[in-house]
Amino acid sequence: MSGHRAIRIDDPADPRIAGFSDIRERDLRRQHGQFIAEGTVVLRMLADADLRAASGFQMQAVLLLENRLDGLTEILANMRGDVPVYIAGKQVMNAIAGFDIHRGVLALGTRSNARSASELVTSLPESALVVAAAGISNHDNIGSIFRNAAAFGADAVLLDGECCDPLYRKAIRVSVGAALKVPYAITDTTGTLISLLHDRGFALWGLSPRGELDIRAIPASARMALLTGTEGEGLPQHVMASVRTARIAQAPGLDSLNAATATGIALYSIASAMLRI
């Protein structure tokens, strides 16, 4: 698009930008499926997803600090032509958002036609790598799971019903937009998630400091899935009992890896075993 398409907003109460108002307050009660994307990298990922019908993501509007417009020409030029691009001065933008938007790049997105976990798993190729997460309520950790899944070419992410929303603003940001790229679906319980993967022939490995095998020793198979739990508690005992488990070798002492790093190492190891990287 050319610069002339940008629509100037001077009134923070302008109904055209209502979707961007009180962002932090609305983070907490935003409907699943509507979300805010922040920053240039994430804007680019949303624009890409919007152009892939199969992604299920649509971009509804963009709101930029006026001085950011010039730097975003390439992304805006490749966006669907009917997405409105609003610009505002710093004071107006902060008044809209309800806090100091120092990055100055926001987009409003929606997710529609989300596939069920069963549909998603059915759609996967013969050789597939899945990251599954149980009970992860921390937005940083959900974001990092997607970031790692993208880095190591996972085909899908499956979340159980206890995981937090990967489309929460901070989770998308920490994922560096990967939450808009790697297909995902949500199951009701961890049990459903495990059954689904087992039924479709996935070798499912639970990651735990008490895992039975060193992760470097787990055998490669065509369909593999890594199951991760929370940083403090890890996977609950009943989950550990229903899957095979693997550990990351560490120096003696307390388990010391953070959740993102542990998931990254485990995925790296599995993707290596599958000869995918």
Added chain:
Amino acid sequence: MSGHRAIRIDDPADPRIAGFSDIRERDLRRQHGQFIAEGTVVLRMLADADLRAASGFQMQAVLLLENRLDGLTEILANMRGDVPVYIAGKQVMNAIAGFDIHRGVLALGTRSNARSASELVTSLPESALVVAAAGISNHDNIGSIFRNAAAFGADAVLLDGECCDPLYRKAIRVSVGAALKVPYAITDTTGTLISLLHDRGFALWGLSPRGELDIRAIPASARMALLTGTEGEGLPQHVMASVRTARIAQAPGLDSLNAATATGIALYSIASAMLRI
């Protein structure tokens, strides 16, 4: 120690707890070597370090929210007997610190007799693993380097003069106290750091998405060092030209790993090659 040693503070201006006052303000101008440790895990690490004379760390005082005292009996019992333990109610503690101390566990520490980088490297055993960092100004990333160094049994961390202080409050917290455990030293420039390691027989590998070798392919040697740079920029070109470099294999596309995860994977790979884990 027994509970009776705890000293109650009712006046936020009490000179005995002056070292804890205006923590955030003082974070910025605290002298190198004096630091605040936050939280139970870090308190335990500082208490451990304080008992090891070679660590160079001393605990000066502890300040606890009164209701935390009972849960810390074991740590306090193992502390050096002459370290004062102050307790305060929530309002007084917040008034001292200058913000809402929700963890309620603080300690004031100092670092003395820090060894020079040369002394530290000279003290290392025949087989040694070192993590070196160049230009890392982000406290999260410095903290995560120490956390990963501890997880994979690195013998030392070397920082160049452009790195931020690992004893900054947030860096210690992100390191989960590993900044108080893994010996470290600071060199003036990256060049000095590189020369020091080369001179002492270390195979030094710079980590970069453009690295010459896949990190899984680098040969093991008795003394190995991993050199990491900033997340965005990576290692500067003149540094890349003066060391051998390695990359982490990833799915095609942009480099997508965060700094902590990349360092974790690289260290894991090197520690594996050295048969240390």
